[in-house]
């Protein structure tokens with residue numbers, strides 16, 4: 213029943229609005245390493261209150277419900293970062309244990325316990341965590357255990373073996389196992405993790421094979437239009453129609469993972485003396501950074517823009533996964549400056565104001581210093597939510613402000629000590645039937661529970677799409693009431709509503725499919741992608757942004773503030789928000805100091821667009 217817990221946590225979180233303000237607010241000075249260390253130490257401490265893997269009876273590496281397996285890997289990566297920036301080794305042993313406990317029988321992050329949910333992206337997050345451990349010379353595993361590098365290579369090898377030419381001319385599927393829902397979906401984050409690991413392995417080892425795969429992945433992303441000519445990255449598409457109907461949501465971790473991978477390719481090609489390629493990757497870094505700033509930062513100009521998970525944050529629809537995405541964008545933007553140093557001024561400015569805004573709203577919970585999700589357009593009000601994602605994101609963005617002082621990542625030839633194994637994970641290559649998996653083990657009770665989950669989740673989703681169907685001439689409240697009475701929470705009418713959505717147009721059809729898939733996926737505990745996120749409200753589009761792809765829902769006029777704010781009806785099943793999505797033109801970007809205000813040292817070359825040479 214994990215699905216229900218997961219959904220409800222996301223939704224009820226917004227209900228516990230406000231309440232306690234004990235007046236504790238971090239006073240972060242982003243120019244002082246002492247201040248950064250002290251604030252991040254407290255945030256880390258609060259983050260670790262969610263982690264049960266080091267408690268009696270807990271399983272190392274795992275977070276409790278409602279968090280999925282992958283987020284445990286993301287957390288381990290965050291803890292490696294914490295040590296890297298601060299030198300504080302408090303959590304190192306916990307981190308090492310977590311990373312090593314989840315490797316599975318073939319040392320490739322395919323533990324049998326997770327086969328009901330594990331997708332390529334989930335495995336990828338663990339892979340990126342150990343890649344970071346190798347690059348930072350994080351304490352190596354004890355004798356007889358696989359090295360960080362070998363583990364990252366294993367993730368790479370198993371994924372390369374899954375590259376699927378049968379549909380869409382390549383790419384990784386979202387899910388690994390055929391029985392998991394989402395097996396027929398190819399999503400950007402799976403490619404993003406693979407690309408990111410491949411590029412970093414190329415740099416770390418100097419082995420060109422990894423670089424070839426990074427190139428191949430990028431080219432495929434561009435060919436299927438998951439990356440468009442403005443370097444905007446969309447969620448994914450189904451294999452059923454050869455990846456032609458793109459799900460147009462944009463999430464910050466996609467662009468972040470590609471950004472860091474592209475930066476690694478700059479460094480790799482430079483080291484390999486391939487100057488033409490260096491120039492090409494340099495331009496891609498710039499393009500990705502452009503779209504990152506345009507889409508995922510809110511405010512008037514670079515100096516006071518603040519990071520935002522734009523597709524779900526303003527409307528209180530970020531699910532438990534999505535609540536953590538800003539952690540990775542922060543992490544990867546900062547790391548990018550090491551391999552693409554010309555990006556430093558710009559990235560520093562963006563992370564600086566974001567960190568101040570993030571720390572400023574950490575005034576929640578019993579201790580008066582828990583962090584919520586909303587940094588942008590917020591003068592320090594806690595949004596009433598707490599969680600691993602919120603805590604991790606705040607910690608990463610604060611830490612990122614020390615990137616200049618942090619050591620450069622190492623490679624095998626510059627002091628890296630991690631032990632590799634180019635053929636790691638080989639025993640799992642091409643396996644679709646993992647060790648330890650018992651077929652048919654789902655009993656009747658589980659199925660019934662799953663069916664209930666499906667209905668609840670589907671109903672929740674449908675209430676979420678009310679805005680797409682809404683009559684813009686009416687208030688949010690009226691639309692909401694109309695919609696509710698028409699759906700009436702019965703599966704049959706819910707299904708009818710899906711059919712209705714389905715008939716409206718391409719984008720909506722796709723969305724309905726996503727809804728159904730998500731419903732099913734959740735019932736088999738398989739969904740960890742982000743298909744049901746919201747498309748970017750048009751207000752967020754940067755000045756040079758193209759119209760969304762032909763599949764865009766409702767011409768880009770989805771959800772949010774058309775009917776003005778404030779009705780805020782909420783019955784606990786579904787979030788209803790009267791929030792008006794912030795528009796970049798009326799932004800009240802705040803925070804941030806002006807210390808780093810120099811213009812970015814741009815070495816922009818001619819515009820070639822994202823496609824490969």
Ligand SMILES: *[C@@H]1O[C@H](CO)[C@@H](O)[C@H](O)[C@H]1NC(C)=O
Nearest residue numbers: 271274313314315316323325
């Ligand atoms: C798998 O589940 C069992 C039983 O809960 C547990 O003992 C074991 O540690 C788990 N393994 C991993 C890698 O999580």
Ligand SMILES: *[C@@H]1O[C@H](CO)[C@@H](O)[C@H](O)[C@H]1NC(C)=O
Nearest residue numbers: 379380381382435436454455
């Ligand atoms: C499927 O899409 C790919 C990538 O866009 C394209 O190269 C290929 O020709 C398409 N195949 C079919 C059968 O349409």
Ligand SMILES: *[C@@H]1O[C@H](CO)[C@@H](O)[C@H](O)[C@H]1NC(C)=O
Nearest residue numbers: 416417418624625632633634
């Ligand atoms: C790393 O460098 C060492 C020493 O130069 C070499 O023996 C080893 O094979 C290298 N490992 C990889 C993965 O390239």
Ligand SMILES: *[C@@H]1O[C@H](CO)[C@@H](O)[C@H](O)[C@H]1NC(C)=O
Nearest residue numbers: 495496498499500502816819
């Ligand atoms: C990035 O944005 C700048 C400023 O708008 C523009 O001049 C440049 O061409 C863009 N770079 C790429 C690669 O799109």
Ligand SMILES: *[C@@H]1O[C@H](CO)[C@@H](O)[C@H](O)[C@H]1NC(C)=O
Nearest residue numbers: 365369419420421422634635
């Ligand atoms: C380079 O990586 C490939 C892919 O994993 C591997 O097959 C090959 O053995 C590696 N080469 C070296 C010299 O390590």
Ligand SMILES: *[C@@H]1O[C@H](CO)[C@@H](O)[C@H](O)[C@H]1NC(C)=O
Nearest residue numbers: 589791792793794795798799
């Ligand atoms: C900013 O937040 C306030 C208060 O939550 C909200 O009323 C307003 O609509 C928001 N403004 C923008 C531009 O998002």
